[in-house]
Amino acid sequence: MTALTVDGVGVTLLERRVVDDVSLGVPAGTWLTLVGPNGAGKSTLLRAVSGAVTHTGTIAFDGVEVARLRSRERARQVAVVPQDPARPDGMTVLDYVLLGRTPYVPYLGTESAEDLAVAGELLDTLELRSLSGRMVTELSGGEFQRAVLARALAQQAPVLLLDEPTSSLDLGHAQQVLELVDELRSSRGLTVVSALHDLTTAGQFADHLVLLVDGRVVAQGSAQEVLTEELIREHYGARVRVVTDPQGGVVVVPLRSRPAGGIRDVGGVA
C-alpha cells in the first residue's frame, strides 16, 4: 500500500522553481530519505508534503490529496520534525508534547484526559517522563530532540517527516534519535520521509534513497544504487570513496585533494 504519493510536484518560491516535476511513491511502513546538495529542494519538498507551501501536481496520503485537507485533518495525516524547532519560553516538556494533540483538541477547547494519556505514554516511550515538568529551554540538544519527536508522534499521524533531524546533534545522539525513529517506524507502522545531509547515515537508515539536485530527482533506489562515487562527484562536486562495510552498509568517505598536513598515507583510512 502506498502511504504517500507525490506525482509531478513542483514548487515555485520567489519566481524560482525550487522543486520541479518530482514523482515518488512511499509504501506504508517504509523509510524514504532525500539526499542532495544544499539548495536541492529537499526541505521545500518536505514543506510541500506537509502543506506548508503551495505546489503544483498531486501530493496524496493514502489516496487523499493534501491540498483538499483542512489544516487540522492534514496534521492528523502527517507530522513534522522541523530542522530547527523553536524552543518556546516557559513551556514544560509535557505542555510541549501536548502541542502535538492540537489537531484533536477542539478549536477553542482544551486537552482531554485522552490527550494527556497519549502524551504520558509517549513520555514513557521516549524516556522523558522524569523531565516532564522541566522547561524545554533547559533541555540538552538530545533531550529536546526527543521532546520534538514526542510532539510529532502525539499527532498520531501515519506519515512522519524529518527535516535534518540530527543536524544539531553529536554522533552518538544522532544515532540514538535515528535508531529510535526506526524502532517507532516498525512498532507503529509509520511511514518516514526524511532529509539528511550525512550520506552514510542516510544509507544506513533508509529503505529507499532519492537524490535530489536542483529540484529534480536524478537518482533513486537502494543505498548501493544512489551513493556511488560518480553520482556524488557529479552532483556534490566532492571527491569521495564509497566503501561497503562488512555488514553490507555503504560508507561514504570524503577525501582531500591534497593530503592533510604531515600525513601522506591517505589510503590508510579504509
Place this chain on the structure above:
Amino acid sequence: MSSAARSEPDTATPTLRPVRLPRRWLVGSLALLVAAVLLGLTVGPAGLPLRGVVTEIVNLVPGVDLAGGLDDREAAVLWQLRAPRVVLGLMVGAMLALAGAGYQGVFRNPLADPYLLGVAAGAGLGATFAIVSGGSRLLVPLAAFTGGVLGVAATYALGRGVGGRSTNSLILAGVAVAAFLTSVQTYVNQRNTDSLREVYGWILGRLLTAGWDEVLAVLPYIAVSAIVILAHRRLLDVLSVGPDEAGTLGVPAARVRLVVVLAATLGTAAAVSVSGLIGFVGIVVPHIVRMLAGSSYRIVLPLAAAVGATFLVVADLVARTVVSPGELPVGVVTAFVGAPFFTLVLRSSRRSW
C-alpha cells in the same frame, strides 16, 4: 489534599500536570481586584463609609435588603459618580491588558502593545477632528472609535500589499500608518491651537464619565473582544512555536492572528474612545504577569485582565486624589507608578524574552 497526594504513585513517575492558572494567583488577583474596587468606590472628595458601600452592593442582589446603607446623597455619589467610573476603569484596564497580551502572542514580540497597528494614531486623529470641529463633545468617542478601526484597517491593507505572510511587514506598516496619521494630527493641531489643551488632555487619557452611558456604549465591544481573546489562550500557546510549526500542528496562524487582532482592535478602539490614550497598561501588565506567574497564555490572559483592571482603577484613584480638587490625566499616573514597578519586577526576574 495531603492524603490524595500520598496515595499517588512514587516520585520516579511524576504525575503529569498540564499548565493551568494556579489557584493562588487567581484568588490573589481577584482579592486585589475587589480591594481596588472598594477603595475606588469609597475614596474621593466626598468620602463614603466602606460599610455602607458594601451594604449597598450586597443590596443589589435581588431579594436582599439590608439596613445600614448609604443616605440618598451618598447613594447618588456612589451610583451616579463613583460606580460608573470604577466600572469603566475595570473594563478599560482589563481590555488594554488583554489586547496587549493578545498582540504580543500573535506577533511573538515583547514590544507589541495594543496601539501597535495604528489604533492610537487613528483614534487620536479622529478625536482631534471631532474636538477642533467644535461640534458636540458626544461625538468624540465615536470619532475616536472610527479613527482607531480605520487606522488598523489601513495597516492591514498596507502590510498585506507589502510583504505577504511575514508579521514584520505588518508591524512596519503599522509604524508607517501611525507616523502618517500623527503628522496629520499635528498639522490639524497647529492650525487650531485654541483647542490644543483639550486635545492634549484627551491624548493623555482620562476616565471622566457623565454616567453609565459610556459604560453601556463600550460594554458590548469590550465583552465580545475579551471573550474572543480569552478563548484563544491555548492557540496562542501553540503559536509560541512560530507560524510554520503551528501550521504543521494544524493551526492556521494567519487566521488566528487576524481574529485576535480584529478582536483586540475593536476592544481597544472602544476603550480608547472613552478613555483616551492610556499608555503603559497594555504593554507592561502582561509582562509583569508573565514574569511573576508564568508565560503560558492560559495563565497570562486571565491574570492580565484582572491585574490590568486593578491597576487602572488604582491609578485612576491616584489621579483624582493627589491634586484634589484638580485631576491628573490617568495616563500620567499609569506610567509614573507603573514604570518603576515594572523595572523592579524586571530586575528581580530571571526570565527573559
